[in-house]
Amino acid sequence: TGFTTLDQGFVNTASTRSSITYIDGDAGILRYRGYAIEDVAQNSTYLEVAWLLIYGQLPTPSELAEFDERVRRHTLLHEDLKRFFSALPHTAHPMSVLSSAVSALSTYYEDSLDPHNPEMVELSTIRLLAKLPVIAAYAHKKSLGQAFLYPDNSLSFVENFLKLNFGNLAEIYEVNPVLVKALDRLLILHEDHEQNASTSTVRLVGSTEANMFASISAGINALYGPLHGGANEAVLKMLKEINDSGEGVQRFVERVKNKEDGIRLMGFGHRVYKSFDPRAKLVKESADEVLEALGVQDPLLDIAKELEQVALADEYFIERKLYPNVDFYTGIIYKAMGFPTRMFTVLFAIGRLPGWIAHWREMNEDPRTKIGRPQQLYVGEPAREWPAAR
Numbered sequence: 001t002g003f004t005t006l007d008q009g010f011v012n013t014a015s016t017r018s019s020i021t022y023i024d025g026d027a028g029i030l031r032y033r034g035y036a037i038e039d040v041a042q043n044s045t046y047l048e049v050a051w052l053l054i055y056g057q058l059p060t061p062s063e064l065a066e067f068d069e070r071v072r073r074h075t076l077l078h079e080d081l082k083r084f085f086s087a088l089p090h091t092a093h094p095m096s097v098l099s100s101a102v103s104a105l106s107t108y109y110e111d112s113l114d115p116h117n118p119e120m121v122e123l124s125t126i127r128l129l130a131k132l133p134v135i136a137a138y139a140h141k142k143s144l145g146q147a148f149l150y151p152d153n154s155l156s157f158v159e160n161f162l163k164l165n166f167g168n169l170a171e172i173y174e175v176n177p178v179l180v181k182a183l184d185r186l187l188i189l190h191e192d193h194e195q196n197a198s199t200s201t202v203r204l205v206g207s208t209e210a211n212m213f214a215s216i217s218a219g220i221n222a223l224y225g226p227l228h229g230g231a232n233e234a235v236l237k238m239l240k241e242i243n244d245s246g247e248g249v250q251r252f253v254e255r256v257k258n259k260e261d262g263i264r265l266m267g268f269g270h271r272v273y274k275s276f277d278p279r280a281k282l283v284k285e286s287a288d289e290v291l292e293a294l295g296v297q298d299p300l301l302d303i304a305k306e307l308e309q310v311a312l313a314d315e316y317f318i319e320r321k322l323y324p325n326v327d328f329y330t331g332i333i334y335k336a337m338g339f340p341t342r343m344f345t346v347l348f349a350i351g352r353l354p355g356w357i358a359h360w361r362e363m364n365e366d367p368r369t370k371i372g373r374p375q376q377l378y379v380g381e382p383a384r385e386w387p388a389a390r
């Protein structure tokens with residue numbers, strides 16, 4: 001129509017109203033439901049933040065205890081769904097396994113798909129929160145060719161997840177409290193980030209009145225890409241390449257600036273943050289704490305710090321307002337915890353799940369919601385005559 005404006009990549013166009021997360025990209029501010037991310041990360045837990053994002057307020061102790069209990073009661077996967085994993089190759093990327101299995105959840109839980117029934121929406125919420133970490137751990141175990149463990153519901157959310165990933169059928173697994181605290185914090189930092197590509201995808205799919213499992217499976221696929229959640233995996237690959245090739249940080253940065261083969265400094269830059277990413281600051285603190293507590297010396301951490309220093313002092317990055325983002329240091333921590341590189345984006349997905357659910361529900365409950373249907377500017381051929389002879 002004559003009124004269509006082009007906004008490639010949605011740089012200026014708001015697609016919705018939302019009261020979940022506030023970001024001021026120039027000032028480096030991030031708030032969940034009004035609370036500063038620094039306070040949330042310091043004082044809360046993954047499930048408490050999930051409640052805050054989904055229901056809008058901090059839970060009372062009894063509300064939180066009841067929520068925690070409900071999530072624990074839904075962790076089991078149907079035995080048939082466990083067998084679904086054996087149809088996939090062990091070389092499969094765990095993000096593909098994750099999105100496929102979440103999509104498959106809607107085949108098992110047809111009793112909770114109706115977006116117009118608040119009880120069903122509630123049940124899907126609990127099922128997803130409980131089962132995504134189990135699916136993620138099975139994707140990990142599958143890639144190693146190891147047996148799947150049953151969830152141990154006497155453990156907390158994060159303890160259970162670590163045990164499912166690193167426990168072994170034959171041994172008693174002691175969960176390391178340093179890892180529990182650090183992982184809880186990292187998951188909290190990922191829980192929501194307003195209209196990023198995956199959350200916008202969840203809302204767009206949900207706007208068609210598709211069920212929550214289908215919408216979130218689509219969000220997982222959007223997160224997979226290296227410019228979004230896949231960046232944490234790409235950062236580690238980049239650091240490893242710099243380390244293995246011995247080319248040095250300076251030379252690598254030169255190649256980025258010259259846009260050689262289109263390479264980018266992964267874990268740097270953000271569409272919204274133009275002074276710093278407040279999450280990156282908190283993650284960097286965690287990286288130092290975790291590596292020290294575990295007694296891990298990782299040359300990749302030194303390379304990351306040098307890269308950060310060189311880039312922050314360089315005109316190219318200053319001019320373009322490129323700073324480390326949340327993904328820059330997370331991979332180093334996940335590696336120290338024992339996760340393989342291909343699991344990094346899966347951890348991001350578990351972190352982001354409460355945000356996706358909160359946005360899906362906000363979209364679903366808002367009577368102003370309309371099916372998402374962007375316009376385009378047609379730049380193709382004008383009307384043509386079909387050729388008489390060919």
Ligand code: CMC
Nearest residue numbers: 227228229231264265266267268269270271320325326327
């Ligand atoms: N390394 C080198 N140059 C960069 C980078 C980078 N990481 N990011 C942006 N630029 C340059 C880009 O080449 C362009 O320069 P020029 O004007 O000369 O063409 C300028 O900065 C603006 O870039 P853009 O691509 O228009 O910016 P955008 O807002 O569309 O992209 C971004 C944001 C996050 C996709 C981008 O900064 C990027 O590709 N970063 C690396 C991938 C990454 O770390 N992603 C994680 C983002 S945070 C967590 C998440 O969302 O998952």
